[in-house]
Amino acid sequence: MNPITLSLLRIAASLLLAGMALPAQAANDHPSIKRPFNLPPSAELRYIIKARHSGLSLDGSSLLKFQAADGKYQSSVETRAMLVGKILMSGSEGAIDTNGLAPATSTEKRFRKSPTSVIFNREAKAITFSPAAESYPLLGGEQDRTSITWQLVGNARAAAKKFAAGSSWLYFVAGRADAQAWNFKVGKTEKVATPLGTVDAIKVARLLPPGSREQQLDIWLAPSLEWYPVKLRFSEPDGEVIEQFLQTITRK
Helix, strand or coil: CCHHHHHHHHHHHHHHHHHCCCCCCCCCCCCCCCCCCCCCCCEEEEEEEEEEECCEEEEEEEEEEEEEECCEEEEEEEEEECCCEEEEEEEEEEEEECCEEEEEEEEEEECCCCCEEEEEECCCCEEEECCEEEEEECCCCCEECCHHHHHHHHHHHHCCCCCCCCCEEEEEEECCCCEEEEEEEEEEEEEEEECCEEEEEEEEEEECCCCCCCCEEEEEEEHHHCCEEEEEEEECCCCCEEEEEEEEEEEC
16 A cells, blocks of 8 residues: 555544544543523535645545434434545434433444444433443433534524633533543634635634643534534644535435
């Protein structure tokens, strides 16, 4: 395999961004915060992906699906990269309760990796993982890395005035083999250029502890488009940047 192909595969492995596949943030607390929520209309969102790594660029695409009806929801992500093909499939499904989205199961299949799953056992009040023996208590309001995007959107839609620059929004998010607190900070409204045109969007950034070597996540939510995310940026400590721009919205 030549060096260019190896570099492309490294980029492809990083393109797990569409499913919010981020390393867990170190935290000892387990927040269970009940907030008002107003879920967005069911839709399919298509994105174009731009990545930069070691002077190389790679294009790709991503499809996010979200459906909520009759007290239940389903969400899925499928990401593809040119020259590599499908590199991520993830999904989340469950109920809608007083906290918002209440995942029952989430699954993830990454590029050249075995599939993993997370179970939110409401009867046993525990979160368990297929690749790990560790478990976490289920207190209410917990999310997985597919559902967290939609929970954040739902909370923003229900409390737009509180979703102001400088405010922080704390969640407990289950990953592939563990769960940690994620803290999002709301920034200012910015003009974001997308294939749909230029859109006013509110920037939301996941806060990382000082000195962290984890992946940085920034999301831009557009109030004029039901608060759907119109842009996502994933930044690595080594300078690699992956961006995702909303291309089409199909209401369901």
